[in-house]
Amino acid sequence: xxxxxxxxxxxxxxxxxxxxxxxxxNPNFAKxxxxxxxxxxxxxxxxxxxxxxxxxALGMTLVIATRGIDLSVGAVMAVSGAVSLxxxxxxxxxxxxxxxxxxIVVAVLVALVLGAWNGFLVSVLGIQPIIATLVLMLAGRxxxxxxxxxxxxxVTSAPYKFLSxxxxxxxxxxxxxxxxxxxxxxxxxxxxxxxxxxxxxxINPEASRLAGVRSRGIIWAAYMVSGLLxxxxxxxxASNTMAADSNNAxxxxxxYAILAVVLGGTSLMGGKFSIAxxxxxxxxxxxxxxxIQFFGVPPAxxxxxxxVVVVIVVLVQSPRVHAWGRAASARMRRTxxxxxxxxxxxxxxxxxxxxxxxx
Amino acid sequence: MKKRFLSTFALAGVAALTMAGCTTETGTTTEETAGETTxxxxxxxxxxxxxxxxxxxxxxxxxxxxxxxxxxxxxAFSEDNGFELIxxxxxxxxxxxxxxVRNFINQGVDAIVIAPVVEDGWDDVxxxxxxxxxxxxxxxxxxxxxxxxxxxxxxLDFEAEGVKAGExxxxxxxxxxxKMVVLEGTTGSAPANDRAAGFASAIEGTMIExxxxxxxxxxxxxxxSVMEGYIANxxxxxxxLVFAHNDDMGLGAIEAIEAAGGVPGEDxxxxxxxxxxxxxxxxxxxxxxxxxxxxxxxxxxxxxxVKKVLAGEDVDKAYYVEDQAFDQAxxxxxxxxxxx
Numbered sequence: 001x002x003x004x005x006x007x008x009x010x011x012x013x014x015x016x017x018x019x020x021x022x023x024x025x026n027p028n029f030a031k032x033x034x035x036x037x038x039x040x041x042x043x044x045x046x047x048x049x050x051x052x053x054x055x056x057a058l059g060m061t062l063v064i065a066t067r068g069i070d071l072s073v074g075a076v077m078a079v080s081g082a083v084s085l086x087x088x089x090x091x092x093x094x095x096x097x098x099x100x101x102x103x104i105v106v107a108v109l110v111a112l113v114l115g116a117w118n119g120f121l122v123s124v125l126g127i128q129p130i131i132a133t134l135v136l137m138l139a140g141r142x143x144x145x146x147x148x149x150x151x152x153x154x155v156t157s158a159p160y161k162f163l164s165x166x167x168x169x170x171x172x173x174x175x176x177x178x179x180x181x182x183x184x185x186x187x188x189x190x191x192x193x194x195x196x197x198x199x200x201x202x203i204n205p206e207a208s209r210l211a212g213v214r215s216r217g218i219i220w221a222a223y224m225v226s227g228l229l230x231x232x233x234x235x236x237x238a239s240n241t242m243a244a245d246s247n248n249a250x251x252x253x254x255x256y257a258i259l260a261v262v263l264g265g266t267s268l269m270g271g272k273f274s275i276a277x278x279x280x281x282x283x284x285x286x287x288x289x290x291x292i293q294f295f296g297v298p299p300a301x302x303x304x305x306x307x308v309v310v311v312i313v314v315l316v317q318s319p320r321v322h323a324w325g326r327a328a329s330a331r332m333r334r335t336x337x338x339x340x341x342x343x344x345x346x347x348x349x350x351x352x353x354x355x356x357x358x359x
Numbered sequence: 360m361k362k363r364f365l366s367t368f369a370l371a372g373v374a375a376l377t378m379a380g381c382t383t384e385t386g387t388t389t390e391e392t393a394g395e396t397t398x399x400x401x402x403x404x405x406x407x408x409x410x411x412x413x414x415x416x417x418x419x420x421x422x423x424x425x426x427x428x429x430x431x432x433x434x435a436f437s438e439d440n441g442f443e444l445i446x447x448x449x450x451x452x453x454x455x456x457x458x459x460v461r462n463f464i465n466q467g468v469d470a471i472v473i474a475p476v477v478e479d480g481w482d483d484v485x486x487x488x489x490x491x492x493x494x495x496x497x498x499x500x501x502x503x504x505x506x507x508x509x510x511x512x513x514x515l516d517f518e519a520e521g522v523k524a525g526e527x528x529x530x531x532x533x534x535x536x537x538k539m540v541v542l543e544g545t546t547g548s549a550p551a552n553d554r555a556a557g558f559a560s561a562i563e564g565t566m567i568e569x570x571x572x573x574x575x576x577x578x579x580x581x582x583x584s585v586m587e588g589y590i591a592n593x594x595x596x597x598x599x600l601v602f603a604h605n606d607d608m609g610l611g612a613i614e615a616i617e618a619a620g621g622v623p624g625e626d627x628x629x630x631x632x633x634x635x636x637x638x639x640x641x642x643x644x645x646x647x648x649x650x651x652x653x654x655x656x657x658x659x660x661x662x663x664x665v666k667k668v669l670a671g672e673d674v675d676k677a678y679y680v681e682d683q684a685f686d687q688a689x690x691x692x693x694x695x696x697x698x699x
Contacts, residue, residue: 028592029591040619042588042591045587045588049587152579154637237580240580240583240614241580241611243610245578245580248578248580248581249580292573296571298572300546302546
């Protein structure tokens, strides 16, 4: 019973169910093969392809914990991909480690600046987070298109390609990148007081300020982290196809990130957040993406399929639905012999209608 | 409290939707301004009496294809060719485009060329142009209005592109058992629907079997991700042929095949449509086997039509521009001379 009460129980249950259903429907879903000392297969692909969404959702978790939201992450990804690939494309030696390092550092710094801009608007000027980050969301892709001159920039650069397509021990580099970032964020937030302070700002900014918490700095930092992580996500995304596609890189990823954060049990009301929950949420979203393919859902129906599964997952996790479930099972046990008003068919049907609404 | 949070989330959704529209817009504005400046520079000198003034209402600049199309139109309607071009890009806004056309009518241009954003809603403004005796030529997309209201249309046949790709596939692989996967374009878009229909009709009755078909949204990332799923599900050996509705998805598929240790163009053959520069390069490199062109260079035909119509010659109501198609050898010959 304590296991049922654990806040990660339902998110994990949703993910496990999804995987199990997939494996039963198509055993190839879980097939992993060894080739040249590296692992290949759909589960490995899911771990690798999760990287951009994972980084973005991690930043989003922190921002949401402060009662904010960051809609600009997709645009920041596009900018960072555009910056890094343009630097590499313009350099005389695209394949050198030095060039790639410079490109990555500059792109991440640009993303950090964009995050700082968001944070400035929200924490210093007090603009509503949705509006503040909407500015960059709208303008960002324009900036990215300006950088690439409206074209899709492509490069050939082995070190850059390694980020998303390379392998370290057995598994893809991109997987290790997100694991490392998750570990760092978790350590900083949970092993210091920062996590608690972030939650207190999210739960009640005014009370925390009166209690001496510097909420401005904490909120600002959350947006900077979100921008920074979106920048890294943009680099991994660009490395995936070795192309900076400003129109499509990270398109709508902000909404999938919000979805992943919520699936992981973090409330959009701010306050308490769960990094492990976000990790589970992202894996659920990515797995769902692959499910559509492995089930062979026709493209015209796939958005509906996605929506239905998401609705089910959200319902399964809803505390209110749990409460109803408990109440319903309790009522069943009590046997339905309780008094009904015998005032005619009209009242009976009205009562019945009421039941249906309650159900 | 709960309600407030819900509405916040809804707002986020709305905001995101707006963004979908606006991103393209932000992107286009810069290009549009660039386009407008060149035109102004070109049309700066006052026109002599035999100069034909043409108003061109473009959809916007949403893709590389569109930019190439705009460039082609601007070159064809240049001063050297005896035109003065008034260029307008509507940022994919039908209302803005109609008002631009109305402006052209008020300015008293000699002819109007339109690449309609949408098919419907053109009757009134086309009737106005007709009563002002200004001929209208449609380019690329068409309209639902009566044929009497415009002089002619020039554009491409997406279905024919699919047929062409399918015929080549049938000829090359139709006699042996071939398992094909498809990377579809954006669900519901005309090029995706028509190319799929054309291809399917061309391979009917051959031994090519479509084992799976999913959308890659016309993007590289989408193409790669879907292809990875195919490979995980069927294995490199279980797939013989990929048909991608555009080059970008084909390029993504190449990445996925290479990452899985296969050789694109050998282990798995690839057929795509578009013939943009990167795609042609991959074709020359042997990673793609066949590309059917989707030609954005409609400028010359449109300019020709305008001249004919103004000279009072009879023209057909529709001109399909012939798309070329390239195998690897043909691509190597033309790649350096291609303008886009």
